[in-house]
Amino acid sequence: MLRRAIALGVVLCSLQAAAQPSDDESRRRGDAEREMFRKVVEIPTVAGRGEMPRLVQLLSAEFRKAGIKDITVKTHGDTQSMIVRWPATQRSGRKPILLLAHMDVVEARRADWVRDPFTFREDDGYYWGRGTSDNKAGVVAIVSSLGRLRASGFEPTRDIVVLFTGDEETQGDGARLASTEWRPLIDAEYALNSDAGGGSVYKDGRVEGFYVQVAEKTYADFRLTTTNRGGHSSAPRADNAIYQLAAALKSLEEYRFTPMLNDASRAYFESVASKDQGAWGDIVKAWLDDPTNLEKADLVELNDPGYTRTRCVATQVTGGHAPNALPQRAEANVNCRIFPGVKTEAVLEELRSIAGKEVAVELADGGQGAEPSPLREDVTSAYRNAVGRKFPDAAVVPSMSAGATDAIYIRAAGIPTYGVGGLWGYLGEPLGAHGLNERIGVQAFHDQIDIWEAMLRELAR
Numbered sequence: 315m316l317r318r319a320i321a322l323g324v325v326l327c328s329l330q331a332a333a334q335p336s337d338d339e340s341r342r343r344g345d346a347e348r349e350m351f352r353k354v355v356e357i358p359t360v361a362g363r364g365e366m367p368r369l370v371q372l373l374s375a376e377f378r379k380a381g382i383k384d385i386t387v388k389t390h391g392d393t394q395s396m397i398v399r400w401p402a403t404q405r406s407g408r409k410p411i412l413l414l415a416h417m418d419v420v421e422a423r424r425a426d427w428v429r430d431p432f433t434f435r436e437d438d439g440y441y442w443g444r445g446t447s448d449n450k451a452g453v454v455a456i457v458s459s460l461g462r463l464r465a466s467g468f469e470p471t472r473d474i475v476v477l478f479t480g481d482e483e484t485q486g487d488g489a490r491l492a493s494t495e496w497r498p499l500i501d502a503e504y505a506l507n508s509d510a511g512g513g514s515v516y517k518d519g520r521v522e523g524f525y526v527q528v529a530e531k532t533y534a535d536f537r538l539t540t541t542n543r544g545g546h547s548s549a550p551r552a553d554n555a556i557y558q559l560a561a562a563l564k565s566l567e568e569y570r571f572t573p574m575l576n577d578a579s580r581a582y583f584e585s586v587a588s589k590d591q592g593a594w595g596d597i598v599k600a601w602l603d604d605p606t607n608l609e610k611a612d613l614v615e616l617n618d619p620g621y622t623r624t625r626c627v628a629t630q631v632t633g634g635h636a637p638n639a640l641p642q643r644a645e646a647n648v649n650c651r652i653f654p655g656v657k658t659e660a661v662l663e664e665l666r667s668i669a670g671k672e673v674a675v676e677l678a679d680g681g682q683g684a685e686p687s688p689l690r691e692d693v694t695s696a697y698r699n700a701v702g703r704k705f706p707d708a709a710v711v712p713s714m715s716a717g718a719t720d721a722i723y724i725r726a727a728g729i730p731t732y733g734v735g736g737l738w739g740y741l742g743e744p745l746g747a748h749g750l751n752e753r754i755g756v757q758a759f760h761d762q763i764d765i766w767e768a769m770l771r772e773l774a775r
Contacts, residue, residue: 343462344760348441350376351454351759352434355443359418361484366393369417373457373478380461386499388491393418393480395488397499400460400476403469410473411774412502412729414489414720415452416482416509419445420748428751440753447754448747451762452508452735453478459766470774475500482509482720489720490682493727502729504690506769509719510733512762513701513708514741521705522741523585525713526694527733529578529686532652533718535679536626536665537645538562540672544635544642551640553672556633559644562669563628566648569668571624573601573611574653578686578714579621583614585711620716624661626650647678651716654686684725686714687732692773697734700768704761705738736765 335343357369374385377398384399395417399410422431422444429435431444456476463470477500479488492500510527540555540562575583580602587598594617601610601622611622619625626648633644652661658681666675689712698710713733721731738758739745746752 347454347458347760347763348436350458351441351446351450354450354454355434355441355445356432358432358444359480360421361418361481362392364392366417366480370394370396370478370480373417373453376457376461380457380464382460382464388488388496390487390491391481391485393488395477395479395481395492397492397496398476398478399499400464400470400474402472404471406471408472409501409503410475411770412500412505412724413456413474413476414479414505414507414509414724414731415456415476416449416479416488416720417453418480418483419448419450420483422752426750431752436756439756441756441759442751442753444752446752446759447737447739447745448752449482449509451737451754451759454759455736455763455766456508458763459770462763462767463770468771468775472503472774474770474774475502477505477720479720486682486720486723489723493723493729497727500724504687504693505721505724505729505731506693507719507721507724507731507733508735508766510715510721511697511713511735512733513705513736513738515705515738517740521708522589523709523711524697524701524705524738525582525711525733526689526697527578527715527721528689528712529576529654530684530715530718530722530733531620531624531654532650532656532658532683532722533680534650534652534658534661534677536648536650536662537676537678538648538665538669539643539645539674539676541643541674544640547638547640549640555641555644558670558672559631559633559646562673563631563646563648565668565670566626566628566665570608570612571626571653571664573605573608573623574656575602575605575622576654576686576714577689578712581712582621582714585709586618620651621714624650624653624656625716626661626665651718652683654683654714656683658683682722682726684722687725687730690730690732693732693734696769696772697732697765699772700765701736703768704764734769736762736769738762 359365382400386397388395434443511525513524514522540558587595597613601614615622629649630647634641701708724731
């Protein structure tokens with residue numbers, strides 16, 4: 315019995331050493347993860363450039379190096395997505411956990427950036443480059459955390475499946491196909507999404523909170539069109555197509571959709587109100603007390619746009635065919651982010667009412683929605699425990715995203731999905747996702763890998 319106890323002690327000590335690497339080991343590991351991040355960011359996986367196969371090849375090599383060899387690459391359109399499976403060592407009978415990230419990034423024009431957007435650099439406490447925050451940090455976190463688990467000898471009792479998509483920023487076909495045609499390859503009890511969630515930190519080190527995203531708005535583009543027979547510009551008509559379209563857009567600008575709350579958005583705003591003892595907290599509390607009050611909701615919307623209701627905004631306009639001719643056609647794209655639970659068809663009818671009878675309105679793209687995912691104590695607890703290793707007093711709060719991710723398709727397919735990206739940022743310091751000079755904090759990048767490793771170690775044991 316004593317010999318068995320000694321042997322067990324040796325095993326426990328070795329496991330503890332594996333879980334807590336030396337400073338030199340941590341430094342080497344951090345350097346390797348930074349180098350992987352550099353390589354991933356410097357592959358410009360923008361739609362139409364044809365670079366996705368190069369990134370897929372790089373990531374496949376990283377998985378194989380870690381000993382994960384079940385890799386399926388799917389070509390669709392002009393891009394690729396990949397599905398990776400780490401089979402359970404001792405099966406518990408539980409369904410897999412699905413991990414989500416996207417490999418593509420939005421375009422970045424060199425002339426607009428201070429430095430080349432596809433040249434990775436470290437400066438002023440940040441890693442800079444297109445995709446650093448959206449979503450290549452998440453890609454590297456998933457690859458690195460699984461590599462760490464493998465190297466430590468961790469043996470999952472359920473399969474861990476990875477879905478890396480190649481067109482989240484454009485068509486969304488990777489997630490759509492995964493949720494339908496490829497469903498047997500990605501079927502899971504639930505999914506963890508690196509492209510949502512995360513934390514907000516004050517510069518003095520206090521933590522506002524870390525968020526579990528359980529809902530997101532539906533993305534939809536609507537086309538507004540006016541047409542007539544036109545004519546010579548020297549003889550203006552009363553029914554000018556551009557003016558009619560402009561009037562419809564002005565009506566949309568002034569229109570306010572009905573304020574709404576769900577469990578996720580209420581929890582988020584209750585957390586905000588409890589922490590802010592000033593005017594902002596009072597505004598939020600007043601709205602929570604009277605959530606259908608349009609005036610109070612508008613005040614909240616001014617400070618935190620996108621979270622109180624469906625929002626629709628004109629994003630593109632075209633019209634006319636010649637400078638000396640009356641327009642025969644004018645067209646606008648209106649992008650809507652629809653509150654969870656609201657049907658796309660209902661928004662279409664509302665837009666038709668706003669635009670008036672002279673303007674045709676039709677759905678142009680998107681419209682796939684999903685109900686919020688029910689909170690799971692096991693996921694929330696694992697995320698809280700993992701975050702707590704870095705931020706002991708951090709609150710973990712359910713939230714809803716104003717934008718949309720690949721998770722919209724996975725949720726709609728019946729797989730509950732939770733945004734638990736471990737990235738964090740300082741309040742008031744934007745990270746530039748989709749915009750200029752995108753960046754992510756150096757410490758935040760490395761912290762998120764620790765968070766993913768600890769979270770998966772708890773959920774897949």
